[in-house]
Amino acid sequence: MTGKAITVTSGKGGVGKTTVTANLGAALANFGHKVVCIDADIGLRNLDVVLGLENRIVYDLVDIVEGRCRLRQAMIRDKRLPELFLIPAAQTRDKSAISPSDMVTLADDLRAEFDYILFDSPAGIERGFRNAVAPADMVLVVTNPEVSAVRDADRIIGLVEAEEKGPARLVINRIKPEMVRRGDMLGVDDILELLAVQLVGLVPDDENVLLSTNRGLPVVLDGKSKAGLAFRNIARRVMGEEVPFMHFDETGGFLNRITRLIRPGGN
Amino acid sequence: MxxxxxxxxxxxxxxxxxxxxxxxxxxxxxxxxxxxxxxxxxxxxxxxxxxxxxxxxxxxxxxxxxxxxxxxxxxxxxxxxxxxxxxxxxFGLATRLPKPGAARTVAGSTEPDGEPALLVSRTLRSGYNLQYQGHVVVIGDVNPGAQVIARGDVIVWGKLRGMVHAGAEGDEGAIVCALDLSPTQLRIASAIAVTPKRRGKPQPEMARLVKGQVVAEVWDPKRERL
The missing domain is CATH 3.30.750 (Transcription Regulator spoIIAA)
Structure with a gap:
């Protein structure tokens, strides 16, 4: 059994890399896979907070790489999902504390034991990004339906190709169905036309995500949330299932299309 | 024997x-x-x-x-x-015979009155910087944030949305062609232009300098060429 290493990255900050990593990890674990999430954002760690495991950190990623602890000692098991583990980032160091080859070695050590190894990449295209991408078998690029985030995603996809980790897969996060319906938001089709990569997830903007992040309880565990369903669907696609994409009334009903046809003229 | x-x-x-x-x-x-x-x-x-x-x-x-x-x-x-x-x-001899039915082999080059160009068969994504001392042909898109700088002409068989500079060393006869010509910025020699808001669906266009101004015209197969 060899685990699959998946890196979640974006270029632009604040688009939801950590949320995607935490929820994808939780969803995969919920489906019965053994998962470890690794926070590669050294110096600005967040994944532990989103997963609600902050108060249990003893050792971190840099301790492993520098040999101050064994791999096992740094792994924190999630009490709600016994198949989910976290390796937190160091908060008092920076990206230069580890190298891409350290990450490759780490991933190779974990492959034997885990089904999925998720890396939460920092924003940017520098050392931290290269650390996170180096061990990847699959790269998920997260973007929002806004021009600047899509521009950065395009750059990142190019860099992922240059590192021969391509083709990257795309997750579009924080889609506001209401704005898409009004034609005020960059549509999914527009984004896909520009980026020309395979889509693995459409996540609607959902207040529950913020609530669950603050509470440290992944939104996938909330059966009623739409975003939770979207994350479960991403997990199933990552597992190789064919899952149809959610509709945000984008193509809507007949009446919707008529109103959309009329509206642009009125602006 | x-x-x-x-x-x-x-x-x-x-x-x-x-x-x-x-x-x-x-x-x-x-x-x-x-x-x-x-x-x-x-x-x-x-x-x-x-x-x-x-x-x-x-x-x-x-x-x-x-x-x-x-x-x-x-x-x-x-x-x-x-x-x-x-x-x-x-000695310039072939060492393989073309398989029956295969496309014909090109024996050397006959050097017509053309000029060599760089052919790039991929999409240029944001951050990609392509510079060439001659003509450039891109088969694919040039995305926003990418730039193409050429001493000669630039032809994009795809959507041109990045920055393009043709005739970068001052050739005012340089042209830019694209199936969808909507660059963030288009430069020919020392002239700079931005793409006006498009009406209707994209058509192949060619941009060139006319009296120091960048002019883009829809490619009309019936019109007489340059």
Whole structure:
């Protein structure tokens, strides 16, 4: 059994890399896979907070790489999902504390034991990004339906190709169905036309995500949330299932299309 | 050592397969054979299969000379030996015969009144910087945030949405063509233009300088060219 290493990255900050990593990890674990999430954002760690495991950190990623602890000692098991583990980032160091080859070695050590190894990449295209991408078998690029985030995603996809980790897969996060319906938001089709990569997830903007992040309880565990369903669907696609994409009334009903046809003229 | 040579017509001429033996023996046999049938084979284009023999450049030089004196053209030399293949390639000879039905092979270059260009068959994503001392042809999109800077013309078979600078060293005759010409910024020589808001669906367009102004026109196949 060899685990699959998946890196979640974006270029632009604040688009939801950590949320995607935490929820994808939780969803995969919920489906019965053994998962470890690794926070590669050294110096600005967040994944532990989103997963609600902050108060249990003893050792971190840099301790492993520098040999101050064994791999096992740094792994924190999630009490709600016994198949989910976290390796937190160091908060008092920076990206230069580890190298891409350290990450490759780490991933190779974990492959034997885990089904999925998720890396939460920092924003940017520098050392931290290269650390996170180096061990990847699959790269998920997260973007929002806004021009600047899509521009950065395009750059990142190019860099992922240059590192021969391509083709990257795309997750579009924080889609506001209401704005898409009004034609005020960059549509999914527009984004896909520009980026020309395979889509693995459409996540609607959902207040529950913020609530669950603050509470440290992944939104996938909330059966009623739409975003939770979207994350479960991403997990199933990552597992190789064919899952149809959610509709945000984008193509809507007949009446919707008529109103959309009329509206642009009125602006 | 009676004739073990086989001669067979192929699409591009005649394929002569030599029998086993050293090159000296094969060579002798070949010359004899060609002399005896000179009238019949006159002027033919020849491909010669030498089997496993090793031919050095000098041997090949002698052979091509002899053949051309006799009125033959050697266009291919087929061999199992890599050394022979290399010598053949250094003489500009083909070392493989095109498979039946395959596209024709391009024999060298005929140098028309064209200029060489750089062909890029991929999409240029944000952050990609392509600079070339000549013309550039991109088969794919040029995304926003990517830039193409060329001394000559720029042709994009796809959507041009990044920054493009044609005639970057001052050539005011340079042009920019794209299937969807909507660059963030378009420069030709020292003129700079931005894309106006598009109405309707994209059409292939060509931009060039007219009296110092960048002018983009829809590609009209019926209109007379430049």
């Amino acid at each position: 009676s004739s073990k040579i086989q001669i067979k017509g192929i699409r591009d001429g005649l394929l002569i397969t030599l029998g086993d033996g050293t090159w000296e023996e094969q060579h002798q046999e070949l010359i004899t054979q060609l002399r005896s049938q000179a009238g019949f084979l006159q002027g033919a284009r020849l491909a010669i299969d030498v089997g496993g023999s090793i031919l050095k450049a000098a041997d090949l030089g002698q052979l091509t000379r002899e053949l051309s004196e006799a009125g033959f053209t050697l266009f291919a030399l087929i061999s199992e030996s890599p050394t022979t293949e290399r010598s053949a390639q250094s």
